[in-house]
Amino acid sequence: MRRKNMLVLRNARLIQELTEGHEDGQGDIVIEDGVIQEIRPAKTVTAPEEMTMDMTGKTVIPGLIEGHLHLDLCGMDTWEENVQPDAYRTMRCLRLAQDNLRMGYTTVRDLGDRNNIVLSVTKGIREGMAVGPDILASGMILSPTEAGNDFFGGMYTEADSPDEFTKAVRRQYQLGADWIKIMGTGAIMNPGAVPGTPILYEEELQAACRAAAYVGLPVAVHCHGEEGTKMCIRCGVRTVEHASLLDDECIRMFKDSEQTFPMLTLSPNVNFLEFSEGKPKHYVEKARKMWERQRESWQALREAKVKIGWATDAGVYEGSHGNGIYEFRARVNMAGFTPLECLIQATKNNSEILMIDDQVGTIACGKRANLVALEGNPDENIEVLNQVALVLKAGQAVQR
Structure with a gap:
């Protein structure tokens, strides 16, 4: 077999829950022009040596999908962060995007930056100016006037009525946003803000969702508390970010909804508590108050078999970009998820929640060859996620 622009991953270990159309636990993956063409029985595809990569001893999984990060942030002291010029932050944003790609995150969703920096980086990657993950970006965050918004300079567009939210949505659409945040x-991170307390009126959220739907953009809402979560589900937002403090009615509403999903982020609060020295006092105090309720809420979601999204909130603490293992460890060791459940959340679930499952999320014929090879069995030992042997984006090996 010899075809132009072909690559064969030979004798790969495959995880059945992440693979479509192939029942065996081993297989040969045939890639052509960046797309998975075939998944055949192991060691049955004959191809020139230069077109073959031996995957013996390695597990191949779909490229990981990060559901919520901030490429414009790196965990720097916020006051110092705010004085960095946009040109510098744009270059750093690209580097952090590449750090995530090298660790297997072939798709990332960015939910908030200063002055729409990430929208520019996203455009550059799409136009082939630089290598990076596929980015789904919201640009600046829409928010009512609220305590602490000025703590992150240039990150918020403030709106205080249904009309103002409508206009703000249209502005982000005009600038090229893929999502509305x-x-x-x-x-937690905004001084003076109270996590869990609703800060906008339902008619404002309804107006934003209506304007976003009109131009085909899905909506993500930062939301920790019960009443805010219920409002999000009633308004039909696509993702509830963090979903930290849930009651039984929230769980039931998520279970019954076919259009709204919780996008969980465990690792930030773990980091704020584990490495509290040097962190702003309000980070640590709020994280400590919320911690047990968070774990209880997420365990309730798991028991109810709600489809759960995967996110790390990378950027809000130092060293979080390209360090997705931290979230995997937190979910397994502190929230009770199994390694396999985490892998499903970070691939298949996120592709469905973000509505890109026709392209990525599982290993299947016709989908993009966004793939990660790992040394060992990540569905049995989560630490294997730290042993990345190969990352393919659209069939091209990513330099590591």
């Missing part, structure tokens, strides 16, 4: 409750 809205603040629905107070935030």
Whole structure:
């Protein structure tokens, strides 16, 4: 077999829950022009040596999908961060995007930056100016006037009525946003804000969702608390970011909904508590108050078999970009998820939640060859996620 632009991953270990159309636990993956063409029985595809990569001893999984990060942030002291010029932050943003790609995140969703920097980086990657993951970006965050918004300079567009939210959505659409991000409750990191307390009126969120739907953009809402979560589900937002403090009615509403999903982020609060020295006092105090309720809420989602999204909130603490293993460890060791459940969340679930499952999320014929090879069995030992042997984006090996 010899075809132009072909690559064969030979004798790969495959995880059945992440693979379509192939029942065996081993297989040869045939890639052509960046697309998976065939998945055949192991060691049955004959191809020139230069077109073959031996995957013996390695597990091949779909490229990981990061559901919520901030490429414009790196965990730097916020006051110092705010004085960095946009040109520098743009270059750093690209580097951090590449750090995530090298660790297997072939798709990332960015939910908030200063002055729409990430929209520019996304455009550059799409036009082939630089190598990077596929980025789905919201640009600046829409928020009511709220305590602490000025703590992150240039990150928020403030809106205080249905009309203002409508206009703000249209502005982000005009600038090229893929998603609309809205603040629905107070935030841990914003001084003076109260996590869980709703900060916008339901008619404002309805107006934003209506304007976004009109131009085909899905909506993500930052939301920690019960009442905010219920409002999000009633308004039909696509993802509830963090979903930290849930009651039984929230769980039931998520279970019954076919259009709204929780996008969980465990590792930031773990980091704020584990490495509290040097962190702003309000980070640590709020994280400590929320911690047990968060774990209880997420365990309830798991028990109810709600489709759960995968996210790390990378950028809000130092060293978080390209360090997705931290979230995997937190979910397995502290929230009770199995390694396989985490892998499903970070691939198949996220592709469905982000509505890109026709392209990525599983290993299947016709999907993009966004793939990661790992040394060992990640569905049995989560630490294997730290042993990346190969990353393919659209069939091209990523330099590591």
